Amino acid sequence: MNKKKGFFLTFEGPEASGKSSQIKLLEKFLKNQKIPYHITREPGGTHLAESLRSLILRKNSNINIEEEILMLMAARSHHINQVIKPAIKKGKIVISDRFADSTFVYQGYVNKYGIKNTIKLHKDLLNNFLPKKTFLFKLSTNNILTRLKKRKSKNKYDKLDKKFHDDVNKGYKIISNHKRFINIDASKPINYIHNKIIYHLNLLI
Numbered sequence: 001m002n003k004k005k006g007f008f009l010t011f012e013g014p015e016a017s018g019k020s021s022q023i024k025l026l027e028k029f030l031k032n033q034k035i036p037y038h039i040t041r042e043p044g045g046t047h048l049a050e051s052l053r054s055l056i057l058r059k060n061s062n063i064n065i066e067e068e069i070l071m072l073m074a075a076r077s078h079h080i081n082q083v084i085k086p087a088i089k090k091g092k093i094v095i096s097d098r099f100a101d102s103t104f105v106y107q108g109y110v111n112k113y114g115i116k117n118t119i120k121l122h123k124d125l126l127n128n129f130l131p132k133k134t135f136l137f138k139l140s141t142n143n144i145l146t147r148l149k150k151r152k153s154k155n156k157y158d159k160l161d162k163k164f165h166d167d168v169n170k171g172y173k174i175i176s177n178h179k180r181f182i183n184i185d186a187s188k189p190i191n192y193i194h195n196k197i198i199y200h201l202n203l204l205i
Contacts, residue, residue: 013137
């Protein structure tokens with residue numbers, strides 16, 4: 001693996017779809033296989049980006065949509081240049097819990113900035129930097145709401161209503177008509193999902 005080029009993977013999906021849990025399982029697998037990797041997240045991944053994350057996700061945020069998008073783009077630019085690209089150059093598999101697709105869906109579609117407008121910003125400001133593959137976790141709104149009730153710690157998205165989560169699912173459906181996406185049925189057992197991810201990972205290594 002050290003002789004091969006690194007690449008970038010992302011995990012996307014609605015709230016409570018199990019992305020983070022699967023990333024932890026994948027990290028354990030990569031460590032056991034001695035495959036070089038780097039785990040990160042968005043918003044976040046650098047000190048600057050984590051600071052912006054706390055502003056964007058706070059429950060009583062009064063940031064408007066334009067400000068939020070620009071903050072996300074700034075955080076992502078720093079993340080790409082300081083973390084993701086350097087790790088790829090070192091031959092690592094970089095895995096991010098959310099990336100640009102979340103912005104296309106949450107800010108572009110759900111918060112009505114416009115998917116096309118958001119994608120254009122990503123192209124203009126970030127040179128359309130995208131992952132090699134994206135694992136898209138799909139989960140019905142009813143299952144999302146059931147899982148969220150069990151969460152102890154909540155951000156501003158977790159406390160929103162059924163329509164919000166319906167819209168998130170619709171947004172992902174709109175943007176995911178591309179071969180970059182690998183669909184994951186997030187209602188399946190944890191080990192089943194993990195094995196599917198490993199299968200697709202092995203096709204890339």
